[in-house]
Amino acid sequence: MIKTEELYLNVGPQHPSTHGVLRVIVKLDGERIVEAKPDIGYLHRNFEKICESRTYTQVIPFTDRLDYPSSMVNNLAYSMTVEKLAGITVPKRAEYIRVIVAELNRIASHLLSFGASGMDAGAFTIFLYCFREREFIVDLFEMLCGARLTYNYLRFGGVSQDLPEGFIEKTKEFCNYFKPKIDEYEDFLLNNYIYSQRAKNVGILKKENALSYGASGPVLRACGVKYDLRKDEPYSVYNEFDFDIPVGKNGDCWDRAKVRLEEMRQSVRIIEQALETIPDGEYLNSQVPRLLKPPVGDVYHHIESPRGELGFYIVSDGSSRPYRIKARSPAFSNLSIIPLISPGLLIADLIIIIGSLDPCFGEIDR
Amino acid sequence: MLLSLIFIIIQALIVFAIVGAAVAVTLYSEIKVASHVQSKLGYMRTGWHGSLQGIADMIKLLLKEEILPGKIDKLIFLIAPYVAFLPVFLSFIAIPLGPGLIVKDLNIGILYFLAISSVGAIGIIMAGWSSYNKYSLIGGLRSTAQVISYEIPHLLSILPVIMLTGSLSTVSIVNAQEKVWYIFLQPLGFLIYFISTLAECNRTPFDLPEAESELVSGYHTEYSGMRFGLFFMAEYTHVIAGCAMATILFLGGWRGVFLPPFFWFLLKTSFLVFIVLLLRWTLPRFRMDQHMYLNWYILLPLSLFNLIITGLGILLF
Numbered sequence: 001m002i003k004t005e006e007l008y009l010n011v012g013p014q015h016p017s018t019h020g021v022l023r024v025i026v027k028l029d030g031e032r033i034v035e036a037k038p039d040i041g042y043l044h045r046n047f048e049k050i051c052e053s054r055t056y057t058q059v060i061p062f063t064d065r066l067d068y069p070s071s072m073v074n075n076l077a078y079s080m081t082v083e084k085l086a087g088i089t090v091p092k093r094a095e096y097i098r099v100i101v102a103e104l105n106r107i108a109s110h111l112l113s114f115g116a117s118g119m120d121a122g123a124f125t126i127f128l129y130c131f132r133e134r135e136f137i138v139d140l141f142e143m144l145c146g147a148r149l150t151y152n153y154l155r156f157g158g159v160s161q162d163l164p165e166g167f168i169e170k171t172k173e174f175c176n177y178f179k180p181k182i183d184e185y186e187d188f189l190l191n192n193y194i195y196s197q198r199a200k201n202v203g204i205l206k207k208e209n210a211l212s213y214g215a216s217g218p219v220l221r222a223c224g225v226k227y228d229l230r231k232d233e234p235y236s237v238y239n240e241f242d243f244d245i246p247v248g249k250n251g252d253c254w255d256r257a258k259v260r261l262e263e264m265r266q267s268v269r270i271i272e273q274a275l276e277t278i279p280d281g282e283y284l285n286s287q288v289p290r291l292l293k294p295p296v297g298d299v300y301h302h303i304e305s306p307r308g309e310l311g312f313y314i315v316s317d318g319s320s321r322p323y324r325i326k327a328r329s330p331a332f333s334n335l336s337i338i339p340l341i342s343p344g345l346l347i348a349d350l351i352i353i354i355g356s357l358d359p360c361f362g363e364i365d366r
Numbered sequence: 367m368l369l370s371l372i373f374i375i376i377q378a379l380i381v382f383a384i385v386g387a388a389v390a391v392t393l394y395s396e397i398k399v400a401s402h403v404q405s406k407l408g409y410m411r412t413g414w415h416g417s418l419q420g421i422a423d424m425i426k427l428l429l430k431e432e433i434l435p436g437k438i439d440k441l442i443f444l445i446a447p448y449v450a451f452l453p454v455f456l457s458f459i460a461i462p463l464g465p466g467l468i469v470k471d472l473n474i475g476i477l478y479f480l481a482i483s484s485v486g487a488i489g490i491i492m493a494g495w496s497s498y499n500k501y502s503l504i505g506g507l508r509s510t511a512q513v514i515s516y517e518i519p520h521l522l523s524i525l526p527v528i529m530l531t532g533s534l535s536t537v538s539i540v541n542a543q544e545k546v547w548y549i550f551l552q553p554l555g556f557l558i559y560f561i562s563t564l565a566e567c568n569r570t571p572f573d574l575p576e577a578e579s580e581l582v583s584g585y586h587t588e589y590s591g592m593r594f595g596l597f598f599m600a601e602y603t604h605v606i607a608g609c610a611m612a613t614i615l616f617l618g619g620w621r622g623v624f625l626p627p628f629f630w631f632l633l634k635t636s637f638l639v640f641i642v643l644l645l646r647w648t649l650p651r652f653r654m655d656q657h658m659y660l661n662w663y664i665l666l667p668l669s670l671f672n673l674i675i676t677g678l679g680i681l682l683f
Contacts, residue, residue, distance in 0.1 A: 009500050122651030128404040195650045348580050348653045
């Protein structure tokens with residue numbers, strides 16, 4: 001008999017397809033995974049602690065850096081939590097603007113994830129196609145607030161500035177341009193024989209496991225659980241729009257990509273409705289004081305980010321600085337299922353799984 | 367004696383020049399095809415539309431410092447790129463570029479081509495083993511499995527052509543296609559040949575030994591400088607050799623009307639190379655087990671079936 005032993009392989013933190021600085025310690029038997037253990041913390045920047053020494057407003061730029069592919073949604077989650085804590089009302093127009101930018105950002109984030117999931121399987125072209133469309137959205141945001149990645153656009157009680165001239169037309173143009181592209185991507189990647197062979201029945205996550213691991217967002221919905229905070233606990237003005245929650249069947253990597261693709265379709269629907277019905281009026285509640293001092297107390301608020309349930313827990317001691325901020329990161333919970341679903345699969349599958357969970361390390365390590 | 371030696375050296379240099387030029391053009395077109403598929407521009411700065419980029423890259427690779435990692439198996443590590451490149455280069459000896467444009471018309475030309483071009487895989491295994499890197503090792507192992515498996519349908523898809531011609535010489539195969547190209551008699555054979563050539567050259571969708579999203583760069587992860595360049599060249603030379611052989615076996619070699627024979631050969635080979643490049647930027651990659659499944663369960667039975675049909679056809683007509 002030949003003596004064989006298992007091989008330990010360090011995937012990451014410097015590896016082309018771990019989507020950031022993830023390190024997975026993989027125990028391999030040939031190419032088959034015996035054990036996979038994610039190791040995180042390479043991008044830790046002490047977000048929660050540093051917030052304690054800043055005023056409430058100064059925290060907004062930090063939230064940009066959490067889940068950097070979807071900064072607007074982070075801004076929204078944090079602003080809404082503080083507004084809930086301080087009891088600030090938001091004008092109607094600002095709510096509409098917030099929904100529009102959040103959904104645009106959701107599309108941008110899903111495009112990134114969808115393209116990268118193709119790249120993990122070796123299809124490089126789809127990644128660049130997705131980036132071409134993402135560029136359109138980033139240009140829109142640049143028009144809106146001057147920044148292309150970390151927007152710092154939302155304020156307590158509204159947004160920092162009104163929609164610029166031509167923004168609505170440009171966004172409508174984008175929606176019309178983007179809708180046929182989604183069908184194209186579906187044909188190009190999801191219905192591709194090789195990709196569906198690679199992604200179907202790979203990394204199956206059962207409904208019970210998904211719920212007990214606290215998975216959320218597309219990862220949870222791909223298992224067939226119809227849970228979306230935009231519908232279940234409607235925040236902002238989401239209850240005024242007509243949209244569906246796409247769900248998957250098997251909870252495999254293909255379903256996750258499919259759910260993301262469908263969500264892009266739904267986001268376009270929401271944006272189109274919001275652009276049609278956006279009211280005139282104030283874009284910022286002018287009653288909000290410069291130096292915000294929320295009353296003593298604590299509050300938790302969660303919204304649906306592109307990765308899942310993003311929540312902020314804020315404790316206030318009545319001063320101008322938060323006593324404690326805790327962020328509930330969806331990608332962290334989603335990533336924790338790697339040790340559960342990867343044993344028995346091949347090393348190539350692990351890469352597909354990591355891509356399908358869409359981790360963002362700015363948010364996981366914080 | 368001396369005269370014949372000089373003659374051989376000149377021949378080798380000419381072949382090397384042709385191969386080098388072909389690789390440079392392929393490299394350039396790879397980027398350009400990729401760019402146009404991906405709606406971007408690609409090389410635009412060096413020369414007209416970046417046409418001198420290949421030369422610039424080559425100079426860069428030649429001048430670059432070669433890094434030898436610690437704990438490598440030095441001898442094997444150093445000679446592996448040559449073992450990978452030389453056999454592929456030598457396979458051009460048996461490829462006729464036009465009537466009389468061949469280094470040596472071996473009477474076992476096809477056998478020689480098949481034998482020598484698969485020696486290159488040993489270089490890849492050597493590189494994977496000696497690099498002292500787990501990614502390289504996995505890449506090398508994948509490559510071994512891939513080349514050994516795909517050799518069989520590769521061979522069996524050529525066999526019907528040899529049966530139809532009755533000769534192993536590449537020149538007589540081209541001559542035998544005077545009336546009809548073998549692609550019309552052997553469409554299935556051509557398809558199997560083309561797919562298995564892709565696998566032998568480690569091209570997408572079978573680029574598992576160097577799958578960059580899984581294995582960083584596979585077997586050549588630790589290589590730098592000109593040794594990396596040699597692996598790179600070996601891959602492109604292999605693609606060109608494979609496509610040139612496909613032209614000879616199935617597309618009537620240099621046969622065509624109006625244009626000189628050499629141009630026809632070039633045209634057909636370029637077309638096949640173009641398809642290979644296009645595939646790379648269109649398709650995702652197979653997984654190892656699916657890759658093996660495709661070979662043993664689909665390509666092998668199909669090529670055996672093709673062989674039987676061809677045998678029956680020859681017997682009956």
